[in-house]
């Protein structure tokens with residue numbers, strides 16, 4: 515078979531597209547009915563920090579206890595990240611603080627208004643932190659919670675690099691890398707909000723929701739939460755963040771002020787995410803993933819065509835003989 | 836003389852895809868930036884996960900196409916079917932396993948997750964282990980013919 519026939523078989527792949535497409539469907543609602551989402555009504559948040567305190571209490575046992583001094587790491591450009599002496603820090607994300615309150619002050623009709631925004635992992639529907647983790651330690655559970663397993667995480671911080679909000683935070687000196695080659699690979703463990711996966715699996719609610727005196731946050735099936743967010747936005751003339759960002763998340767904020775304005779008013783930086791329009795990280799790979807699934811159809815067609823062509827040619831040569 | 840069932844250009848493409856996959860696969864782990872490789876002129880893309888992940892998928896599609904076409908030709912060849920050498924059997928197993936674990940990992944990110952969230956680690960470790968095995972095989976016996984009676 516020649517190259518042309520080989521290319522022809524690619525046509526088969528196109529014909530097989532309807533088979534492969536549903537396997538990569540990225541519609542969150544179609545993906546599962548059971549995903550839970552949360553809704554923040556920002557107009558209700560007074561910034562009291564009860565949720566932050568509740569989170570820290572509920573997860574105290576999950577925080578790292580690194581041994582010091584840390585093993586030396588090579589090459590020297592690899593820096594330790596250490597919050598173990600700054601456990602009390604609660605105005606940014608750290609390995610010891612998975613939720614914090616941002617405050618954005620904007621001017622409306624000549625008046626300054628401040629909005630409090632509880633910030634933590636968004637629990638994306640297609641989380642790049644989990645879908646690109648090369649070690650299988652960051653995963654998305656069926657209920658939509660995105661969780662990093664501190665028992666096997668190596669702390670390479672790829673999850674933080676690929677997260678649109680750079681949420682996961684590293685603590686050096688703990689975790690599995692210590693048992694492997696601590697000098698040459700890994701650098702601790704990444705920590706972030708696990709949406710209280712354990713509590714929710716046991717039938718409870720996230721600690722931050724229970725701690726809030728103002729019922730700022732609600733949790734429920736994704737579909738219902740999206741509907742509730744739209745209702746709320748319609749009733750209050752508000753705006754929604756999190757429904758479409760990064761291709762869709764399971765954390766929806768409703769605010770009386772447009773998110774572009776809030777974002778512009780924030781001082782962002784390490785552990786201090788913005789509210790920017792976040793493009794769909796994994797969505798960019800969708801066409802390539804489809805190509806991977808179509809490749810076997812095209813390959814099988816090409817292989818069979820080749821043998822068939824050889825047989826035909828051989829028969830022709832016999833005729834001439 | 837009949838043309839060989841598996842032409843040289845297809846074998847070359849397979850080798851190129853495999854080498855590219857090994858490079859971009861390593862790029863899935865945070866090592867190129869750590870070890871200054873992404874600092875070399877022209878290689879900064881090796882430190883960009885978006886780029887290496889996309890290339891790994893594109894090359895993965897190419898490899899799966901080539902491998903399945905070998906397999907289909909081999910099965911359809913009937914009495915002309917070449918016999919695999921021991922090296923050939925190893926090659927088929929290793930390439931098959933790396934491609935299979937790779938495709939399952941791609942499906943895992945779509946809406947047909949075949950393994951549970953807490954089992955993804957075994958899939959990743961297996962893919963990595965087989966890739967390492969393939970690399971070791973290529974260095975030890977990469978020049979041995981896969982089918983008997985031909986070069």
Ligand code: HEM
Nearest residue numbers: 646647648856857860861863895934937938959962963966
């Ligand atoms: C010679 C062939 C290949 C080599 C040497 C190779 C190597 C690697 C390595 C070293 C990794 C990073 C570690 C890991 O996640 O296990 C990786 C990841 C990955 N490979 Fe491959 N690979 C090959 C073929 C393929 C193929 C054919 C596909 C798909 C069609 C594929 C899909 C993937 C995916 C999706 C990941 C990312 C997994 C993750 O981030 O968790 N690979 N590969």
Ligand code: SF4
Nearest residue numbers: 635636638641643677
């Ligand atoms: S917000 Fe970042 S850390 Fe959280 S699930 Fe999305 S990608 Fe992962």
Ligand code: SF4
Nearest residue numbers: 569707709710720722
């Ligand atoms: S869901 Fe749980 S882990 Fe996440 S911020 Fe709230 S209390 Fe903390």
Ligand code: SF4
Nearest residue numbers: 559560562563565726
């Ligand atoms: S407890 Fe409720 S009101 Fe207080 S800061 Fe948290 S979300 Fe806002």
